[in-house]
Amino acid sequence: xxxxxxxxxxxxxxxxxxxxxxxxxxxxxxxxxxxxxxxxxxxxxxxxxxxxxxxxxxxxxxxxxxxxxxxxxxxxxxxxxxxxxxxxxxxxxxxxxxxxxxxxxxxxxxxxxxxxxxxxxxxxxxxxxxxxxxxxxxxxxxxxxxxxxxxxxxxxxxxxxxxxxxxxxxxxxxxxxxxxxxxxxxxxxxxxxxxxxxxxxxxxxxxxxxxxxxxxxxxxxxxxx
Amino acid sequence: xxxxxxxxxxxxxxxxxxxxxxxxxxxxxxxxxxxxxxxxxxxxxxxxxxxxxxxxxxxxxxxxxxxxxxxxxxxxxxxxx
Numbered sequence: 001x002x003x004x005x006x007x008x009x010x011x012x013x014x015x016x017x018x019x020x021x022x023x024x025x026x027x028x029x030x031x032x033x034x035x036x037x038x039x040x041x042x043x044x045x046x047x048x049x050x051x052x053x054x055x056x057x058x059x060x061x062x063x064x065x066x067x068x069x070x071x072x073x074x075x076x077x078x079x080x081x082x083x084x085x086x087x088x089x090x091x092x093x094x095x096x097x098x099x100x101x102x103x104x105x106x107x108x109x110x111x112x113x114x115x116x117x118x119x120x121x122x123x124x125x126x127x128x129x130x131x132x133x134x135x136x137x138x139x140x141x142x143x144x145x146x147x148x149x150x151x152x153x154x155x156x157x158x159x160x161x162x163x164x165x166x167x168x169x170x171x172x173x174x175x176x177x178x179x180x181x182x183x184x185x186x187x188x189x190x191x192x193x194x195x196x197x198x199x200x201x202x203x204x205x206x207x208x209x210x211x212x213x214x215x216x217x218x219x220x221x222x223x224x225x
Numbered sequence: 226x227x228x229x230x231x232x233x234x235x236x237x238x239x240x241x242x243x244x245x246x247x248x249x250x251x252x253x254x255x256x257x258x259x260x261x262x263x264x265x266x267x268x269x270x271x272x273x274x275x276x277x278x279x280x281x282x283x284x285x286x287x288x289x290x291x292x293x294x295x296x297x298x299x300x301x302x303x304x305x306x
Contacts, residue, residue, distance in 0.1 A: 043280035053278035101230040103244060105305045109251055112298055116258060123265065123291065130284070131272045144276060150264065154275060 044130075046070050046179075047199040056135050056142045058156060067136035067207055071129055071197040072179035079125045086118040124148070134195045136208065141184065143193055160215040161188040165208050167201035184208070248306040255299045262288075262295035 048054070048068040055065065090111050093099075099107055131146035141162075145153040162184055169180030180201040184193045198204060269288045273281050 055277045057275045057277065097227060097229070099229075106244065106247060106251075109302055109306060112301075113251070113254065116295065116298065119291070120258070120261065123287070127265075127269070127272070127284075130280075131276065133276060146272060150268070152268070152271065152275070 044073070046072050054135070056144065056154075058142065058154065059135075059137060060139070063137045063139050065135055065137050066211070067134075067204065069134040069136070069195055069198040069204065070132055072177060072199050074173070074177045074179070075197050076125070076129055079122070083118060083122045083125075086121070087115075090114055134198065136204075136211070138211070141193060141208075155190050155193070157184075157186050157188040157190060157193065159208075159211050160219065161186045162208065162212055163187055165205050165212075167205045169201055182208075248302075251302050251306060252299075255295070255302050259292075259295045259299050262292040266292050 045051075046069065049066070051065055051068045054068050059065070102110070128146055128148065131144060131152075133142075133144045135142040135144070138159075140156050140158050143153075143155045145151075145155075147153060164185040165182065167180055167182045169175055169178070174180050174197075177199075179197050179199045182195040182198060182201045182204050184195070185191065186193065195201070195204065266285075266288045269285055273279075273285065
């Protein structure tokens with residue numbers, strides 16, 4: 001009798017082949033055409049299909065990353081404008097007020113302190129965006145939350161625990177830049193997962209639905225572990 | 226004279242060094258900032274352990290340079306204030 005290890009390896013190979021097939025199916029070609037090339041596969045991308053280099057710590061060695069998502073880059077515009085305003089505060093303040101009563105060394109340290117705090121705010125906002133990530137693998141969904149500089153939260157759920165998926169794009173900015181929320185209802189201990197402000201939410205929903213169908217197919221064929 | 230300048234001049238009472246108090250507050254704030262910079266370096270390291278293969282070294286470098294600048298300004302505050 002073959003060892004279980006061999007069965008698992010075959011199961012992985014078959015699954016990888018199925019995922020590749022998804023991306024060449026004629027009915028999925030429109031989705032791929034729609035999303036490929038628009039989500040550049042660089043480190044700052046908000047949408048990437050099959051990113052080769054990105055892996056979560058909790059992923060198994062042979063677990064393939066199907067989708068890599070984070071908030072659309074346009075969601076950073078608000079805090080970037082705020083940073084621009086904060087940068088302009090000292091020159092504007094010195095042009096309106098003389099601060100002659102404040103010794104020069106305190107003025108210098110005040111300006112340095114202001115720019116330090118501005119940088120800290122910008123870096124913290126960037127890290128929060130950069131590390132808030134959703135990874136869809138051929139087995140599960142991994143939600144990595146970097147809530148603030150002191151709080152990190154990693155949750156995962158198996159694809160076969162997903163019960164319902166819906167997406168929502170509302171508002172002019174979201175429609176124009178084509179991003180929105182994807183809501184995933186589950187039977188796991190985390191009842192709902194929301195992919196917030198991710199690019200191409202309807203395409204994400206399609207990929208997830210296809211993964212669910214594959215899982216169901218595997219269960220019917222008795223291939224599921 | 227602006228209201229701020231009036232306020233500062235009113236604080237100039239004998240036996241009370243207003244700017245010494247501000248210096249102490251500056252140093253406390255910069256010490257807290259230094260601790261924050263250390264936390265950023267630690268957190269960035271932890272996040273890159275959680276998520277591998279994305280822009281590792283540039284962000285780590287920024288975090289370390291930020292820590293070095295925070296330490297330098299902390300020392301600078303002792304010298305120039």
